[in-house]
Amino acid sequence: MQDIKVTIIDRQGQHHTVDAPTDMNMNVMELVRSYELAPEGTIGICGGMAMCASCQCYVLSDHELPEMSYDEDAMLAEAFHVQENSRLGCQLHIHDALNGLTIELAPES
Numbered sequence: 001m002q003d004i005k006v007t008i009i010d011r012q013g014q015h016h017t018v019d020a021p022t023d024m025n026m027n028v029m030e031l032v033r034s035y036e037l038a039p040e041g042t043i044g045i046c047g048g049m050a051m052c053a054s055c056q057c058y059v060l061s062d063h064e065l066p067e068m069s070y071d072e073d074a075m076l077a078e079a080f081h082v083q084e085n086s087r088l089g090c091q092l093h094i095h096d097a098l099n100g101l102t103i104e105l106a107p108e109s
Helices: 028-034 070-078
Strands: 003-009 015-021 056-059 084-088 101-105
Touching: 003 028, 028 101, 070 084
Parallel strands: 003 101
Antiparallel strands: 003 015, 056 084, 056 101
16 A cells, blocks of 8 residues: 545645555545644544534545535535535545545635
8 A cells, every 4th residue: 555645725825745645544634634734723623523614625636536424414514615516524535546636625614
């Protein structure tokens, strides 16, 4: 197994292309936190349980993503700044098929 590349656009508009391990069952929210691309306490507040929208991101690349769960869909229905390409980063697990993924962090609510 090897790392894949993921590009994350932070809330200041900076682009960061980072290595994302495929063998640790990480999700996008954890990836953002591990590279400290959002101030501590502003992303993943619920710990990745799809119970807040602090890790909302916009998927900018054309990757086939897993279907949205009921919990993710319900949380996004209550969130601010939702767009058609919004997803919760905690629900997007890192795997080989996401190589080249580009996401932008949604503004803080």
